Amino acid sequence: MPPYHGSCHCGAVRFTVESEIAEGYTCDCSLCRKKNALMANVHESKLTITVGEEKLGLYQWNARIAKHYFCTVCGIYPFHKKRSMPDHYGVNLNTLDDFDPKSVPVRAADGKDMPIVDSNARGIWPGPRVR
Ligand SMILES: [Zn+2]
Known part of the structure; x- marks a missing residue:
């Protein structure tokens, strides 16, 4: 039962999730594939960073809409702001301690077919490109 308590590996970043989690999803985009994360969608109003917001690093690529956060101390990915639903976080379920x-x-999301809009995006991306 929520709230669930999340943290990175070193504990510099801590957060709570105040919603039920009915399913997880994986994503086959070039970034999630390398993270190997299991995620769940959580509305932004239901996630609170309780410790270490200043320790979060931000990685953006391609359309630069999604915000991929990581702990700048231990490197763990706790959550990201989604491209497809900008008012939702994708939360890494493996960082929830309880x-x-x-x-x-678990559902498999189709990430590799999301279009590439940045002509400088890495060539390893298998998805379609928008000219
Ligand atoms: Zn950390």
Whole structure:
């Protein structure tokens, strides 16, 4: 039952999630594939960073809409602001300390077919390009 408590590995970043988590999803975009993350969508009003907001680094690429956060101390990815739903976070379920990621069904999201809008994006990206 929420609230769930999340943290990075070193504990510099801590946050709470105040919503039910009914499913997790994986994503096959070139970034999520390398992160190997299991995520859940959480509305921005339901996630509170309680410790270490200043320790978060920001990675952006391609359309530069999504905000991919990581702990600048230990490198762990706790959550990101989504491109497809900008008022939602994708939360890394494996960073929730009191939630069992195996307790929910997992859906495979189609990330590699989201269009590339940046002609300088890395060539490893397998998805379609927008000219
Ligand atoms: Zn950390």
